[in-house]
Amino acid sequence: MPASQQEAHIRREKKGRGGKTVTVIDGLRLAPAELKALGRHLRQACGTGGTVKDGAIEIQGDHREQVAAALQQAGYRVKFTGG
Helix, strand or coil, X not given: CCHHHCEEEEEEECCCCCCCXXXXXXXXXXXXXXXXXXXXXXXXXXXXXXXXXXXXXXXXXXXXXXXXXXXXXXXXXXXXXXX
């Protein structure tokens, strides 16, 4: 699916991570290689580490606004989820 037809769900997680905060991006329907490339782009945009795990991109730290801006620039619709 093209980026304009996909909605990225962005949330912050802390539970079960030893007190560390991560930004999780899921809801994207991409091939594993494309998801990994997007994860690399987002990590560079935020200047931090992260990984791609179980179809979701995890960025270390609370970078919701930076991730949202980078995804919108790439053409994705963005929705913040969670509390």
